[in-house]
Amino acid sequence: MTTAHLKTAKGTRTRDRMLESAVVLIPRLGWSAVTARVLAGHAGVRPGIIHYHFDSLEALLAEAAVGAVREALEFPSRQLESGISLDEGLHMFLAALDEFAPDEPVNLLFVETFLAAARGGVLRDELAQVLLDFRTRTARWLERVGFDGDADATAAVLAAAVDGLMLHRALDPGLTADVAFPVLRRALGITAATEGSSP
């Protein structure tokens, strides 16, 4: 269902509120524990309204999740294209790790969305596209900044490693950005001699 039928600002606000609730509830409860009634309760509406604005609950969750992931990657993408260094870029990648809070595990939204997408449907293709786009932009940044290995492969592993770290962080609070930084730094081929190691 498109947004073409939305004629009033009120309708748009209600729709957006439901999308925002989904983004909050998916990581907190898990994808399939976000039921129509729970979502509606959180958004302050009645369950019936879901099918006025969306084709189904699943469509709502998919739109919310892929939208949130796309939005979350937009800022890092722009940063990479603003001419930052290897070290600065890596710091940015890992910043999300330390934003983790046990009661608001927004980082798990990525993992939940991946898992939901892995089981097929429209979500799969859309998320794959968003991810591919981000990886490409990361690879171009690596080349621009003088990385001389396989930029595409390195970008892919870097993105996967960050997601994996988010997942492991949920079980190990000690797995902070500080711990991961030197290791991934090596994966990017940065030795102490290559760039300033003490900023």
Next chain:
Amino acid sequence: MTTAHLKTAKGTRTRDRMLESAVVLIPRLGWSAVTARVLAGHAGVRPGIIHYHFDSLEALLAEAAVGAVREALEFPSRQLESGISLDEGLHMFLAALDEFAPDEPVNLLFVETFLAAARGGVLRDELAQVLLDFRTRTARWLERVGFDGDADATAAVLAAAVDGLMLHRALDPGLTADVAFPVLRRALGITAATEGSSP
């Protein structure tokens, strides 16, 4: 519920069959889509029997998942302790990546279990323990094999990276072990000069 009440071989077999079904169904359908009736159907039993052998469906899934993860890590652990090299070890880590099949995504079991554990409960502590044990054994192997950086941090990032790659692999079939190998090789501080690069 313990297994203390099991007096006959038949009872044990039924119990085991349910655990095995859970291990198959969790990655295929997703953790919370494995219902009592679906599981019973796959195991060839009636749903009621679940609560004879287990306290609840959730307890069944947790025991099955943590058991499968522990078992899956047992072989790699032993391999690491058998004196294999850095390159051989890394190959082993990445081997799971290429065992991925879209219709039998067993690698997603790890991610599903992590996600379920992240939401708390007994599973959380048990899985954290299994993971910590594996990471420690990996770190000792790194030291033994001559790795001179922070072995614990490197082991943690390596484990997280492999899980992240499993997740991303589900959306990108091109993300094979061959692609990831050179990048993680660098993270382990292996340069072409350190060890033989062409085996």
Next chain:
DNA sequence: GAAGTATTTGGACGAGCGTCCAAAAGATTC
């Protein structure tokens, strides 16, 4: 093979699920 224990069945229970819809309420247009 009878007695006793372990296992399994089949059906039921209340609760919650996604979805739908006629009617009410709100907003906009003339």
Next chain:
DNA sequence: GAATCTTTTGGACGCTCGTCCAAATACTTC
């Protein structure tokens, strides 16, 4: 302010959920 269109409600639908339990069955012990 009447008419029209958009948005929201409240209640209902059929279905599946996890769990429970008395009765039936299988197995072991003597």
